[in-house]
Amino acid sequence: MIVAKTIDQIRNIVSQWKSDGLKVGFVPTMGFFHEGHLSLMKESLKRSDRTVVSIFVNPTQFGPKEDFSTYPRDLDRDLNLAKEVGVHGVFIPDVKEMYPSQNKTWVNVEDLTNHLCGASRPGHFKGVATVVAKLFNIVQPDLAIFGEKDFQQLQVIRRMTADLNFPIEIVGAPIFREPDGLAMSSRNTYLSREERKSAICLFKALQLAKRLVAENKVTTASQLQRALADFIESFPFTQIDYIFVGDPELLEPVNEIRLPLLVALAVFVGKTRLIDNILIR
Numbered sequence: 550m551i552v553a554k555t556i557d558q559i560r561n562i563v564s565q566w567k568s569d570g571l572k573v574g575f576v577p578t579m580g581f582f583h584e585g586h587l588s589l590m591k592e593s594l595k596r597s598d599r600t601v602v603s604i605f606v607n608p609t610q611f612g613p614k615e616d617f618s619t620y621p622r623d624l625d626r627d628l629n630l631a632k633e634v635g636v637h638g639v640f641i642p643d644v645k646e647m648y649p650s651q652n653k654t655w656v657n658v659e660d661l662t663n664h665l666c667g668a669s670r671p672g673h674f675k676g677v678a679t680v681v682a683k684l685f686n687i688v689q690p691d692l693a694i695f696g697e698k699d700f701q702q703l704q705v706i707r708r709m710t711a712d713l714n715f716p717i718e719i720v721g722a723p724i725f726r727e728p729d730g731l732a733m734s735s736r737n738t739y740l741s742r743e744e745r746k747s748a749i750c751l752f753k754a755l756q757l758a759k760r761l762v763a764e765n766k767v768t769t770a771s772q773l774q775r776a777l778a779d780f781i782e783s784f785p786f787t788q789i790d791y792i793f794v795g796d797p798e799l800l801e802p803v804n805e806i807r808l809p810l811l812v813a814l815a816v817f818v819g820k821t822r823l824i825d826n827i828l829i830r
Contacts, residue, residue: 575690585725610676790815
């Protein structure tokens with residue numbers, strides 16, 4: 550496994566692979582790998598001849614009061630896990646490599662970022678879209694894998710890729726879960742033992758949403774949101790950031806329940822903000 554720390558290094562490596570006629574897959578990450586990350590790498594390995602993983606905690610997608618400085622990091626462990634999975638190259642730039650001077654150019658995807666995390670984390674998706682555009686330009690993969698846990702991010706990246714004419718196939722990979730259903734996240738490590746018990750409320754709330762819609766027990770988004778809020782708030786340590794019920798393509802809220810339907814949650818459990826979603830067809 551090749552480890553590259555500079556843009557020139559990773560470009561030269563990928564250029565050589567492509568000159569040999571090899572298909573290159575890409576998995577951008579912020580590191581601190583769990584099984585969800587590894588599942589994305591495995592998907593890329595199945596779909597391509599060579600897989601590159603980037604590890605970069607991107608400062609421009611964190612707000613001033615968010616956890617950039619404390620975001621969990623363990624580079625040695627990450628490199629070992631990537632090597633065990635069979636990854637061919639890892640790109641680990643530092644901040645100065647990615648942002649050598651004050652950034653004056655940004656990528657801003659409109660409309661899709663108005664709701665969900667875009668509403669509660671101003672500027673977040675400007676940072677996400679910009680860094681992913683930079684990584685696409687640097688690595689120049691044939692395909693890129695993103696998890697469906699952050700459904701809004703996936704849709705933003707899909708739109709950006711189409712609008713900017715990147716010749717890259719965007720693949721969404723299913724949410725990888727703990728045995729009890731909790732969506733895997735690097736931030737799960739922040740949870741205390743008691744908070745971890747309450748964190749399962751997100752997954753259970755989504756299952757409740759699926760049942761209520763299937764059984765026609767709710768006909769409007771407000772009814773569904775109220776039912777889910779009551780359920781989530783019955784768990785200790787929880788504070789709801791948002792409950793989104795809406796169109797999965799436009800990422801716009803709806804009034805009347807209609808399928809397909811995206812139900813997405815962001816909930817603080819203690820001080821830890823967790824997200825999850827379900828697409829009801």
